[in-house]
């Protein structure tokens with residue numbers, strides 16, 4: 347499960363929280379101060395009220411594309427105060443899921459540990475989402491909401507979620523980002539003026555090559571993107587050699603070979619006359 351033997355891994359005093367990374371890198375002001383939990387709860391309440399929903403409905407929406415089966419393992423990165431864990435405990439009781447929670451903030455992960463300590467199916471680790479402490483292909487689902495824009499290295503964090511997810515497993519994540527079709531509207535201007543992070547773009551260019559069944563949604567008044575992906579090591583699965591019945595003829599493969607030959611010739615000619 348973990349890359350290192352658990353015997354050599356430190357724990358936070360009197361807990362079952364494994365420490366793989368120090369909290370030092372995190373924005374202390376927002377995520378690792380005495381008031382982090384309270385501030386984040388206030389923010390979530392404001393968010394739910396603003397978009398006329400509630401946490402239960404919202405979490406239900408976030409998880410709706412995940413096809414859970416009994417005894418599966420899910421990793422929740424940047425777990426925060428644990429509302430996603432709470433939702434799964436209450437709404438997927440019969441599935442006997444193993445829930446692995448991860449965060450870079452000691453304050454948040456200790457809060458989750460205290461909140462769910464009576465549950466024996468929740469596991470905790472303090473680490474960086476861009477360098478997860480897990481082996482490859484161990485989770486049926488990986489999931490994150492609400493913090494990836496500030497994880498420092500978004501591309502690596504997405505790649506890490508992929509790496510630790512099993513083939514055919516699901517990867518789900520989302521964060522602030524007003525939908526681009528709202529660009530230049532007063533609505534978008536108001537939202538972005540309220541919070542600069544809402545101007546972030548959906549990071550589609552960072553999705554790994556083997557992403558399949560990609561579903562993209564915008565939630566909370568189209569101010570947050572959410573992506574659901576199936577990891578599929580055999581995707582894209584294409585026959586490049588099917589011939590066209592057309593004047594140009596050839597196949598994707600033969601047309602590409604031809605194109606590369608021409609490109610090479612042009613390059614050699616240019617070099618000669620340089």
Ligand SMILES: C[S@@+](CC[C@H](N)C(=O)[O-])C[C@H]1O[C@@H](n2cnc3c(N)ncnc32)[C@H](O)[C@@H]1O
Nearest residue numbers: 377424425426449450451474475491492493497
């Ligand atoms: C806005 S909160 C989101 C909380 C939660 N996922 C939710 O849906 O309510 C962002 C969380 O990401 C964590 N975080 C920030 N940078 C991180 C990183 N590099 N690796 C892991 N967690 C990180 C913060 O400590 C915080 O708990």
